[in-house]
Amino acid sequence: MPHNKQPEPPSAGPQPQPQAPADAPPEPKPPVQVLYCEVCTFPPEYCEFGSSLTRCKEWLQEEHPDLFDKYYSDEALQAKVGTLSLEAQTKLEKDSMKKEAKAEAKADAAMKKKMSSHVTIKRIERNKRKYITAIHGLEAFDIDLKKAAKQFATKFATGSSVTKNAQGLDEIVVQGDVSDEVLEMIEGGVGVLKGVPEKNISVVEEKKKKGGE
Ligand SMILES: [Zn+2]
Numbered sequence: 001m002p003h004n005k006q007p008e009p010p011s012a013g014p015q016p017q018p019q020a021p022a023d024a025p026p027e028p029k030p031p032v033q034v035l036y037c038e039v040c041t042f043p044p045e046y047c048e049f050g051s052s053l054t055r056c057k058e059w060l061q062e063e064h065p066d067l068f069d070k071y072y073s074d075e076a077l078q079a080k081v082g083t084l085s086l087e088a089q090t091k092l093e094k095d096s097m098k099k100e101a102k103a104e105a106k107a108d109a110a111m112k113k114k115m116s117s118h119v120t121i122k123r124i125e126r127n128k129r130k131y132i133t134a135i136h137g138l139e140a141f142d143i144d145l146k147k148a149a150k151q152f153a154t155k156f157a158t159g160s161s162v163t164k165n166a167q168g169l170d171e172i173v174v175q176g177d178v179s180d181e182v183l184e185m186i187e188g189g190v191g192v193l194k195g196v197p198e199k200n201i202s203v204v205e206e207k208k209k210k211g212g213e
Helices: 044-049 053-063 065-072 074-116 145-158 179-187
Strands: 119-127 129-137 160-164 168-174 201-206
Touching: 044 053, 044 065, 053 065, 065 074, 065 179, 119 168, 119 179, 145 168, 145 179, 179 201
Parallel strands: 119 201
Antiparallel strands: 119 129, 129 168, 160 168
């Protein structure tokens, strides 16, 4: 084959120097406003929130001893601990005060509600000498109406149930005129009937309307 690749002759001219010398100049430093830790990438004052504080501190001590002193000198740590515990203390106090105030307000509201609530025992004449007794308002004193109704049924050996009155409110209706006994039971806090102040109970009478039979 005639084709013979000749090796190129060494060029006579001066060889161009390689573009980058082995020891490249340091990259130009960008205008640094904020210093970032090379270990955890946070600003040094936040290194403690990273997971590499020990290495962060080593780096800072090496590269920025002045900052290291600022953040980790005994005085700095002392000041910081003092501040932190004071902050923590203040926060704790505030939190517990808030909690207390909240609980107090809640108890206050519940108490006000109770005190303005009223239990009415109403004797209602259904027919000639036939009565029912309707008790309204016990639920405001955290009394379970069903349990109370059952207690009345047992006590008086008569019908007793929770029903809605004309206003759509729950009340207990007991067969028969047992209003005096019911009053006594509530005043005495018998069984589930606890927590109603005497002054919050009243007995009323609903007479049969004239003309009816
Ligand atoms: Zn760091």
